[in-house]
Amino acid sequence: MPHHTKGPETTGRTLVLFTRSATDTAPQTLQRTAGISATMSPELGTTPMSIQQMSTDGVVYQELGVAVVDAEPDQIDALQAATRGPEPVLAVEAERVVYAISTQEQEFRTPAPDAPTGAPWQDTDHATWGLHAVRALGSSATGAGIDVAILDTGLDERHPDFATRHPELRSFVPGEEPRDANGHGTHCAGTACGGRTVLEGPRYGVAPDANIHCGKVLSDAGSGGDQGILGGIDWAMAQGCDVISMSLGAGLDWNTPHSQIYETVARRALDRGTLIIAAAGNESERPDGLAPVGHPANCPSIMAVAAIDSAEKVARFSCTSDPASGQIDIAGPGVGVHSSWPIPDRYKAISGTSMATPHVAGVAALMAEARGARGLDLWAALMQHARRMELSSLDVGVGLVQAP
């Protein structure tokens, strides 16, 4: 970065960033590359001291791997040159002046009224509105090499759009085959992992190259229990799945504590690199009737997904945070979602937080591929990258999930 750009006010001092392994020898590096004499910060003692009070040109903050130095223009040039060579110098920047943000200054930070938002989104010939809204189409990631489990009503693997995908299928419902005769599971699997080319209509899958694992934990009639769901989670963990998408749950009364069982399992999954994402629930009747996030999405270590519509409003049914016992973490497209359906229908558009959840799971697969992040790191990457919305965080968490 050039050091005389127009922008924030600067102090005249310079920040130098070192590689993590080279902070011990940063004073020597500064001396060798630019003739700057700097002191390690621990030697200063506990009293704050300005550089002017010291006999050196700067201070190295060892824990940060950063030095703050007084440097002449030719010394800054020498440091800049060092960033391009073998020296352990990563970056050189002018130190900025910052101020406490006053209330008055905050008033100037409202976004420009003409800032493009993209909404209302629409299905196009090429792709569904949800894929446009999460920016899946512009992503260089495709989910290749990432294993995604969809725990639902199974999958109709005879669907032509899945013909080349070789999904792993397993039933945890006694007496039922993994094949989906309900439709819900085939729809969710399509949103998360549907392919790049489809037989007809727009593309609907977020992560077209992800490896698909469909665990049937809900019967063809749409019901299931903890034994099958936990069995499905265990199976997905044992298979090394990076992401588990669960468009299922049960509504709760306000102030209901989360399940210790699911929380423990979800934390173990995160520790092993498996992120569990679950639907927040559809029990709200907005604008006036709000219902809290359901089980098991209310567990802190399970990512709870709310639904928005194509105008980027909260879906009227989407559950909200319960400040006492569970919160919404993120939002995804969940109204009028076109995806795969068992043959002979093949396609259907339906709504629910169940439809928002696999959008987030698909983006998680893209993020896992693009960033190499798993578990809590993947959770953090999704949170950091989400687009903030002019909606309550109680309803949409950090905002709309966005592809890397």
Added chain:
Amino acid sequence: MAPDEGSNIEVVVTVAPEDAAAVAGRLQDAGMEVAQTLSSAGVVTGAAPAGELAVLREVDGVLAVEPARDVELPPPGAPQ
């Protein structure tokens, strides 16, 4: 509706994943009918008398015991 204290209900139990098989054996000895031992998640599932959950919670290696829940998808046409 609360089940009768003596009738079996489905239960889910968290245990340390590395000890899952051993704890499942102790749960069986304590009166639980063990259905699955999930050694990746560290969960034992099965059935036990509704009045005996406190006994299972005292079994060595058990972290938590909860009655199993049911989930149900909404009817077609309703938000999913």
